[in-house]
Amino acid sequence: MPKIAVFGCGYWGKNHVRTLAELGALACVVDRDENLAKEIAAKHGVEVRDAQSVFTDPAIDAITMALPAQHHAETARQAFAAGKHVFAEKPIALDVADAQSMVDAAQKANRVFMSGHILCHHNAFRAILKLIKDGALGDIKYVQSHRLGFGKFHNKFDAVWDLAPHDLSLILSVAGASPTHVDAVPVSVTDGQTDCAHIHLAFDNDMKGHVFVSRHSAYVERRFSVIGTKASVVWDDMEQDWNKKVTLHKHDVARDNDVWHFAKEDGESIPCQAGMALTDELQHFIDCIRDNRQPLTDGRQGLEVVKILNLAVG
Template sequence: MTPRVAVIGCGHWGQNHVRTLKEIGALAALSDADPTRAAALAERFAVPAVSLEALLADTAIDALVLALPPSLHGPTARRAFAAGKDVLIEKPIGLDAIDAAATAKAAADAGRILMVGHVLRFHPVFERLEAAVAEGRIGTLRHIISTRLGLGRFLGMDAVWDLAPHDLSLVLRIAGEHPASIETLRRTVLSDETDVADIALSFPSGVGAEIHVSRVSPFRDRRFTAIGTEGMLCFDDLAPEGQKLAFYGHRVWRDGRAFAFQSADPEYIETEPGLPLDRELRHFLECVTTRQPPRTGADEAVETVRILETASPRSGA
């Protein structure tokens, strides 16, 4: 049977979870600190609006999706685990590594599923890129570049904490290991916090990565590139359908005392259709049912928060 899931927190992203879970047939209830918003959504999606305390006590609720302010994710998730619920937590799962680790330990101690909402990991284009790297399409992986630029989203978190979790999840998956060193260049431009940041990661294997985020860019850019010894793969999320994943057969080699290079036109790779959030939530439901570890589990969740905390320490944290 399909697990019964409740969504806690019905802001912009929480409403996406509500809608998608309803379409899947798994939405059992919802809860929000704003009773007016909760009542309106409950009526729209034909489910009850219930308090958090009532949801935790309801044995018919199998799992929760938390889309709360990050400071509330850890305490709420730990209460849910103690109540026997599996939990998908929107990123980041906390605002410091100690809190994140405590949440991961609570899930393990209770034998519950902890999954973090790194939705781009379930994008079919990224999944195809990941498979192509594993197949050796670009030879030996040497470097990763992830860019996320745009205008807006001044929500009380700086650009590193708000934007970089997406990219860190993708980088960690392709690199396949935790970074050995983290360097960050941050700039305040138009707000009171970091608006632009460059994060450089070095991994034990020798692979490097660079992440560029900005919320004061006049244009949008959403590209993820894996560079290897035999070519490059680029996932451009803003490209037209059919051109979102490109292979470039660019090569660089030593020619005597110098280096030579050869460029190539892009070869577009066919990918499966599918909505990332739908795929993410279906994977969560499968994990709840089968008890298999989620693809975006506790280790990734804690490591992402550790990197964020190192890259952009929060005052008072």
């Protein structure tokens, strides 16, 4: 079992600590807040370490980073130079040059580099990918994703940087390619930061994508849709019943002598196995280390997301 150090014990990092402990892979924790680090470490029976002692310890195979994104690149470069594998939460960096340097360092060190795009490891999304692979949707023409709610507000992150990486990683996984065109309409409601935004993507295969994110919405929506020539599939992540999260809608649209004919069948629920996406994601990281293989959400996907974010709102 690879031994993994967690860098960052805050809001999301503590979930890394708990999950890796449950998987039997937790080595130690690292955090600038010494009291927080001691509290988290004591819960799981591990040590608090500093970064350099982790990098020089041959018994530690990898690190996960749930740090402020501006600290990811330098930490990752040091880890790769020390021969460690790296998992970086989203976004992996704030600018393209830093993200590219992480990818380059991983390649040079021949280490696993995984981006923390958790929803790509969700069982509902896996069900969607299977439908696409099986040809149930026909040719994919359009993908749209809505992520709306009230809050959170950050000093460093606007709504696009905080929310859109989830949706962009899903769309990139469906497309299997980088977009050829990115356009965005950002809107500020509060203090000049982007609170809502529409992001439009175009791909070489004639597929289009649309992301709508908002941290200033009075209602909550987490909905991802893929539209094909034969059917559409909708993932409603607010649905609590796992057997109803994903719905397939078969349809037929045709034109005969300038007259449109269209029909849509009742939605068919696609059963999904209940699961914990973070557990599956970190288990995948462990498996990639063991098997020396490329993650489903590798560093290059993280780089591509950073490129799109910079094109969208800078």
